[in-house]
Amino acid sequence: MPYAKLEVTVPENIWISELSQDYPATRFRILAATADDERGVARLEIIGPVAGQVCEQIEQYETVTELSVFEQEANRRRVQVETTVPVLLNAIQTAGIPLDLPVEVDNGTLTLETTLSQKKLSTLGETLDNFGIKYTVERIQQETESESLLTERQEGLLREAIERGYYDTPRRITLVELAEEVGIAKSTCSEILHRAEGQVLKQFLGGDCEHQPDISITAD
Incomplete structure (x- = not known):
C-alpha cells in the first residue's frame, strides 16, 4: 500500500493554528483526539518556556469550552481541551483514516504520515477538499512489506x-x-x-x- 506524507494546514479558526504560529518555539503535540459533529476532545503536550502562558491563552478562545491541566512542570503542560470546532479531526475521521499519534502542529501545519490504499488516499484528499482544508502532498511511495x-x-x-x-x-x-x-x-x-x-x-x-x-x- 502507498505510504503518504501530507503537510496539512490547520484552519485558521482553530486555536492551535494561531497559537502555534504566535509561539514558534513552543511544541504542540497531540497525544489523543476524538470528535463528533458538535465537539472535539484532544489531549495535548505543550512544551516550552511559556507553556503556562499558552494554556492561559487557550482558555480565552470562544471555541474552547473546557481546558483541564492533568500534568504540570516548569516548561511543560499536559492538558485536555474540549472545543466546538473540531474541523480537522472531523475531516480525518470522515475519510476513515486512523490518525497515527502522537503528531505535532508546527507553525499552523500538521504533518500527517499514513499507509493506506490508493482508494483511501483519494478519499482523504477529496474529504480535505470538501472541508476546505489546504494540504500539500510531500511524498507518496509504494512500499514493499519490509x-x-x-x-x-x-x-x-x-x-x-x-x-x-x-x-x-x-x-x-x-x-x-x-x-x-x-x-x-x-x-x-x-x-x-x-x-x-x-x-x-x-x-x-x-x-x-x-x-x-x-x-x-x-x-x-
Whole structure:
C-alpha cells in the first residue's frame, strides 16, 4: 500500500493554528483526539518556556469550552481541551483514516504520515477538499512489506538509538539522554521506540527471514 506524507494546514479558526504560529518555539503535540459533529476532545503536550502562558491563552478562545491541566512542570503542560470546532479531526475521521499519534502542529501545519490504499488516499484528499482544508502532498511511495514495517519517524529514531548505543550492553546512553539529543520528550521517545521494537520483533519471530528489514536490535 502507498505510504503518504501530507503537510496539512490547520484552519485558521482553530486555536492551535494561531497559537502555534504566535509561539514558534513552543511544541504542540497531540497525544489523543476524538470528535463528533458538535465537539472535539484532544489531549495535548505543550512544551516550552511559556507553556503556562499558552494554556492561559487557550482558555480565552470562544471555541474552547473546557481546558483541564492533568500534568504540570516548569516548561511543560499536559492538558485536555474540549472545543466546538473540531474541523480537522472531523475531516480525518470522515475519510476513515486512523490518525497515527502522537503528531505535532508546527507553525499552523500538521504533518500527517499514513499507509493506506490508493482508494483511501483519494478519499482523504477529496474529504480535505470538501472541508476546505489546504494540504500539500510531500511524498507518496509504494512500499514493499519490509519498507512499510516502520514509519519514517520510527525507523529514524530506532537508527539513532542503535547508533548512539542505546541497545549496547552496557548501554552507552540512557533513554533520557537519547530523548534530549534528538529533541523530543522522554515519554515520546519511549513510546516511539516501544512501537518500533514491537514491529521489528513481531516481524523477526513470525515473518519470512529472507525479507527481514536491515534493522536489528538487542534488548537487555
